[in-house]
Amino acid sequence: MRKFSRQSRLSVVSCPHNEAAELALTESVKFVCSSGAVGSGIHLPAFRAAMERQPDFVASDAGTIDAGPYHLGVGKGAYATEALRHDLEILLTEVPKGTPVLVGSADTAGGDPHVDRTLDIIKDIVSQHGLKRRIAVIRSELDPAMLQNAYDDGRVVALDHAPALDRDGIGRSTRIVGMMGVEPLQEALQEDVDFILAGRCSDSALFAALPIMRGIPEGLAWHAGKIVECGTLTCETYGKGAMFGELFADHGIITPVGEGLRCTPQSVASHSLYENGDPYLHRESSGTLDITDAQFEQHDPVSVRISGARYIPADRPSIKLEGVEFAGYQSMLMGGIRDPFIIRQFDKWLAEVKDDVRQRAARLLGDVLSPKDWRIDTHAYGHNAVMGAREPSHAHPPHEIGLAFCLSAPTQELANKLAELSRQPLLHHPIPEWSGSITGFACLFNQAHVERGPYWRFSMHHVLLPTPDETVFRREILTLG
Amino acid sequence: MKLSDCTALIRSKNAGPFSLTYDIMFSDEATYQHVKRSGVITSEAMAEKIGCDVNDIKFFVCDNALAFKFTIPRLLPAGDPADADLHGGQQFAPLMDIEVPELSK
Numbered sequence: 001m002r003k004f005s006r007q008s009r010l011s012v013v014s015c016p017h018n019e020a021a022e023l024a025l026t027e028s029v030k031f032v033c034s035s036g037a038v039g040s041g042i043h044l045p046a047f048r049a050a051m052e053r054q055p056d057f058v059a060s061d062a063g064t065i066d067a068g069p070y071h072l073g074v075g076k077g078a079y080a081t082e083a084l085r086h087d088l089e090i091l092l093t094e095v096p097k098g099t100p101v102l103v104g105s106a107d108t109a110g111g112d113p114h115v116d117r118t119l120d121i122i123k124d125i126v127s128q129h130g131l132k133r134r135i136a137v138i139r140s141e142l143d144p145a146m147l148q149n150a151y152d153d154g155r156v157v158a159l160d161h162a163p164a165l166d167r168d169g170i171g172r173s174t175r176i177v178g179m180m181g182v183e184p185l186q187e188a189l190q191e192d193v194d195f196i197l198a199g200r201c202s203d204s205a206l207f208a209a210l211p212i213m214r215g216i217p218e219g220l221a222w223h224a225g226k227i228v229e230c231g232t233l234t235c236e237t238y239g240k241g242a243m244f245g246e247l248f249a250d251h252g253i254i255t256p257v258g259e260g261l262r263c264t265p266q267s268v269a270s271h272s273l274y275e276n277g278d279p280y281l282h283r284e285s286s287g288t289l290d291i292t293d294a295q296f297e298q299h300d301p302v303s304v305r306i307s308g309a310r311y312i313p314a315d316r317p318s319i320k321l322e323g324v325e326f327a328g329y330q331s332m333l334m335g336g337i338r339d340p341f342i343i344r345q346f347d348k349w350l351a352e353v354k355d356d357v358r359q360r361a362a363r364l365l366g367d368v369l370s371p372k373d374w375r376i377d378t379h380a381y382g383h384n385a386v387m388g389a390r391e392p393s394h395a396h397p398p399h400e401i402g403l404a405f406c407l408s409a410p411t412q413e414l415a416n417k418l419a420e421l422s423r424q425p426l427l428h429h430p431i432p433e434w435s436g437s438i439t440g441f442a443c444l445f446n447q448a449h450v451e452r453g454p455y456w457r458f459s460m461h462h463v464l465l466p467t468p469d470e471t472v473f474r475r476e477i478l479t480l481g
Numbered sequence: 482m483k484l485s486d487c488t489a490l491i492r493s494k495n496a497g498p499f500s501l502t503y504d505i506m507f508s509d510e511a512t513y514q515h516v517k518r519s520g521v522i523t524s525e526a527m528a529e530k531i532g533c534d535v536n537d538i539k540f541f542v543c544d545n546a547l548a549f550k551f552t553i554p555r556l557l558p559a560g561d562p563a564d565a566d567l568h569g570g571q572q573f574a575p576l577m578d579i580e581v582p583e584l585s586k
Contacts, residue, residue, distance in 0.1 A: 066495055068560035068567050161499035161554045266508065269546035273504045277496035277552040279543050296545065330562065377562040385565050389556060390532045392575045408562055458498045458558050 036231030039079030063105025073456030077108030104201030140199030181285030323460035330452035419449035
């Protein structure tokens, strides 16, 4: 058996639990995680095998902030409609009515357009298959005016490394979502629904909500959710399959379902590192999952037994906010440089090219575009593009450099104009070693530039401290079919 | 021996849009304990290797997971036009070359 040990421990907090509910717990609570994300592809044979274990509920998250600010800004997710439809169709037709299905962080970003797009697909599937389903839709997009009031009250609080934010910044945000915990899901489950479609939602909460209602200790329920939410990523080697969990009063069993899949104490413990800044403490809306003293044991050849996680309730709920601000439009040129003379003076050459573009822009577009309203960003592949200032390796000059030359401006038309102004300097900017006209940039595309379209930037990394009477998440119940 | 010769996986990834986290993971206890004892994986050594202020590092020794972990601020928010690694997934390479004393037989 292995235990986490941490060099600096928190003071020990007793495991909170609902004694009345715990006394009523006579059976385990079983669940299936269909895949790491709705839209990433449910493996049907494994899912069917998992469903034979008769879970009390099925859940899967459908989103992540890791996809960047674009999807929240544009209002559309990262997966093709066909891929979402494939997975939702399995969730709607393969799960028996009466076994709740919980899907959260709809369509990658969990905003209202993302919920709407997913709901449209669900309605279509329900109608096509002649199903009858009671569906709870919980929206998590927040009204900027409400958040501005909260900001004025000092109830919008920055997290580590948050960007500067003020009242106007909240107003400028294109879209802001709040991340729900178990509470809105539990309220929906009490409405006896077949399916919950949630906006932005804690991944783990989708798996913790129902077990906590049935009396499973919160630490165990959240911990199990944390382990399974990425699907088979928690296995020794990632592969096609589903995850199955069974939770008892004082421990849980996590089992992968799929050919060749295996969980080990190390693979499950290691998964708690993934994408988390802190391996032990996982902050949620209503408290903190503390797995400092969690225990992991091999239960059978593929399953792991978990126990020992704690849940430390927060003094008051804090709802994580994700917001994006429209930043402009981009256009880019992409090409390669092979001339060793240019490569050996690459930084200087590139600075001169950019300077030439700036001068042309000032001359030709100065009346419509002030220098502060547009920007050039370059990514020189082969020349510190991936690691930038943190690149330690300068030992071997590359023999060729791939260059992405990106122009950002307030409109697509202006971004295109800047790209058009950039082509000549990129192609023909002289270097002292050669006399005569050179062509120093191998264009990848014809036309030379590509419209990148609109882009957004993250404007928030904050939490909202709601008041008890504040409605943050909006729920509606639909009867389909 | 290089660190990459004895690890199960060295990886980097976003921990939210404003932080980068690095995991150095082993598949057997003996190698993990050997590297831990060798003292080459420390907060100070990682700060120097990655080029960040040691005060900005949150560093963890995870015995249970047979892993070391540290988290640092991103140079730029994920998705910024000047950011070249949206998911932060390719920032770990400098850790691969860290020299680890040979395991005694």
